[in-house]
Amino acid sequence: MDLAIKMMFLVFVVLVLLKTPATAAKKEDFIDELSNREELVKWAGYGEDKLSTVVINGKLFCSDSRFSSDPYPVSGASVAVFCGTSGRTKKSWAKGSTNSYGEFLIDLPSHLHAIPNLERVCLVKVLHLPKSTPCRQAFTGKHKGIKLTSIGEGIRIYSTDNIHLISKS
Incomplete structure (x- = not known):
């Protein structure tokens, strides 16, 4: 039970951080930099091209x-x-x-x-x-x-x- 409470607290903290305006703006800027599909796929490590x-x-x-x-x-x-x-x-x-x-x-x-x-x-x-x-x-x-x-x-x-x-x- 103690582990479940810790996990819920961690999820709460992450959600609060993601909802703050400064964090949201940084996230949008980062996604804007990865403007096209190819760049996003490459960054995520997925796609048709084998990375290694x-x-x-x-x-x-x-x-x-x-x-x-x-x-x-x-x-x-x-x-x-x-x-x-x-x-x-x-x-x-x-x-x-x-x-x-x-x-x-x-x-x-x-x-x-x-x-x-x-x-x-x-x-x-x-x-x-x-x-x-x-x-x-x-x-x-x-x-x-x-x-x-x-x-x-x-x-x-x-x-x-x-x-x-x-x-x-």
């Missing part, structure tokens, strides 16, 4: 044995990036798949772009391997960390170390 791009990349390999020095790429595997902390915070994720070179590139949704220290809260996980790979038996679902490798022109690129799976046959 954050991608995670990596490679997935399979080796026939522990002593094989010639791993081959795993094509058609599902890979995901999980961001969030354990506990009450809900985890967010995005997924992609590997190409014929075993490479994946996952474009994070915009609601994850503003997370500080993505490399501390995001992990890459292999979700599914194709039936054709002998490494299917070695799949353990372990997570890999990411690191920032490039930044510029509104694009941040994070990479994970190569993911190596070893067949148990």
Whole structure:
């Protein structure tokens, strides 16, 4: 009950401040400065134009044995990036798949772009391997960390170390 009273008081104070002539005039001046739709959309961070791009990349390999020095790429595997902390915070994720070179590139949704220290809260996980790979038996679902490798022109690129799976046959 105490929290509800505090919240009502806070709402009351905000409403009083917004109704004062000085605050209302500043608000109108600010909106006048953002005269056209494009400027308002850009200021709010919405619209057709993407303000930033954050991608995670990596490679997935399979080796026939522990002593094989010639791993081959795993094509058609599902890979995901999980961001969030354990506990009450809900985890967010995005997924992609590997190409014929075993490479994946996952474009994070915009609601994850503003997370500080993505490399501390995001992990890459292999979700599914194709039936054709002998490494299917070695799949353990372990997570890999990411690191920032490039930044510029509104694009941040994070990479994970190569993911190596070893067949148990």
